Amino acid sequence: MQNKITTVAFIGLGNMGGPMAINLHKAGYAVRAFDLSPDACDKVKSAGVPVSATALDAALGASVVISMLPASQHVEALYLGRAGEEGLLEKLSSGTLVIDSSTISASSAIKVAQVAATRGVQVIDAPVSGGTGGAIAGSLTFMVGAAAADLERARPLLEKMGQNIFHAGAVGAGQTAKICNNMLLGILMIGTSEALALGAANGLDPKVLSEIMRRSSGGNWALEKYNPMPGVMETAPASKGYAGGFGTDLMLKDLGLAQENATTVRAATPLGGLARSLYAAHSLAGHGALDFSSVIKLVQRKG
Numbered sequence: 096m097q098n099k100i101t102t103v104a105f106i107g108l109g110n111m112g113g114p115m116a117i118n119l120h121k122a123g124y125a126v127r128a129f130d131l132s133p134d135a136c137d138k139v140k141s142a143g144v145p146v147s148a149t150a151l152d153a154a155l156g157a158s159v160v161i162s163m164l165p166a167s168q169h170v171e172a173l174y175l176g177r178a179g180e181e182g183l184l185e186k187l188s189s190g191t192l193v194i195d196s197s198t199i200s201a202s203s204a205i206k207v208a209q210v211a212a213t214r215g216v217q218v219i220d221a222p223v224s225g226g227t228g229g230a231i232a233g234s235l236t237f238m239v240g241a242a243a244a245d246l247e248r249a250r251p252l253l254e255k256m257g258q259n260i261f262h263a264g265a266v267g268a269g270q271t272a273k274i275c276n277n278m279l280l281g282i283l284m285i286g287t288s289e290a291l292a293l294g295a296a297n298g299l300d301p302k303v304l305s306e307i308m309r310r311s312s313g314g315n316w317a318l319e320k321y322n323p324m325p326g327v328m329e330t331a332p333a334s335k336g337y338a339g340g341f342g343t344d345l346m347l348k349d350l351g352l353a354q355e356n357a358t359t360v361r362a363a364t365p366l367g368g369l370a371r372s373l374y375a376a377h378s379l380a381g382h383g384a385l386d387f388s389s390v391i392k393l394v395q396r397k398g
């Protein structure tokens with residue numbers, strides 16, 4: 096895949112998709128971007144990325160289509176269509192490669208890939224980890240569900256957006272790996288929040304306590320890279336009013352996917368279930384749009 100000539104349609108330019116599209120553009124790919132939100136379009140436009148009027152305009156004639164959308168229903172609507180509207184798969188040329196990096200259910204990923212296969216279009220699921228910082232820095236981890244040959248086609252593009260690329264298995268396996276990871280992350284963020292709130296209630300300086308735990312057995316990604324206590328880490332969403340980052344409602348969606356899957360395979364995930372309920376309560380309290388680390392508000396002493 097020659098990066099100077101490959102035309103890539105990039106659909107979904109939010110907190111993650113925007114920086115990912117910009118990185119591909121900077122790497123020399125001919126990116127044509129689209130998002131339903133004019134604000135999201137303006138952000139990539141100001142970085143020099145051409146924006147199309149519709150998803151179809153972006154995708155027609157592209158050899159690769161990448162999507163970074165919120166949830167299963169958005170991905171299914173885009174590719175399979177809804178309410179009498181045709182989906183993109185009806186229009187893509189045979190041989191087009193679709194890379195869906197959204198976090199969705201493995202069953203949706205498989206459904207889209209199966210329909211695509213009947214039209215000669217290959218679909219891979221390539222959800223990511225690494226947060227908005229990783230999307231901007233091009234250091235994401237991709238968890239890929241794909242036939243090996245399709246992953247090799249996608250690899251040069253993925254390498255421009257990420258540092259670690261794992262082949263989890265066949266189509267759908269990337270999504271399964273992703274929900275296992277995010278179930279753990281959701282639990283770790285609540286545990287980290289509880290420990291920091293307990294320390295603060297006892298008068299400990301959260302920065303000092305964070306450093307102590309970072310160098311002790313409580314060290315973990317939520318504490319070290321995404322500290323939920325405002326002021327501890329300048330670059331973390333907690334220090335920016337919990338704006339941007341990874342929305343509480345997106346974490347809630349991922350924990351729901353993990354629970355649905357656990358029900359299907361009869362797995363015991365008691366902490367994952369409790370974490371889902373806690374993020375749901377936090378969302379019901381009006382915090383669904385805030386970064387998920389704001390879940391600390393559930394356990395923090397007021398005033």
Ligand code: NAD
Pocket residue numbers: 106107108109110111112129130131132135150163164165166169173196197198199223224225226227340341342345349
């Ligand atoms: P976001 O809400 O910031 O962005 C999603 C974008 O999709 C929005 O700009 C929205 O307007 C657009 N959109 C929705 N439907 C569309 C359509 N039909 N056509 C075009 N655009 C459409 O979400 P995000 O944080 O960028 O997350 C995207 C995906 O990545 C989610 O599945 C999320 O779970 C996953 N994810 C997010 C993070 C993170 O840290 N934010 C990390 C890893 C994975």
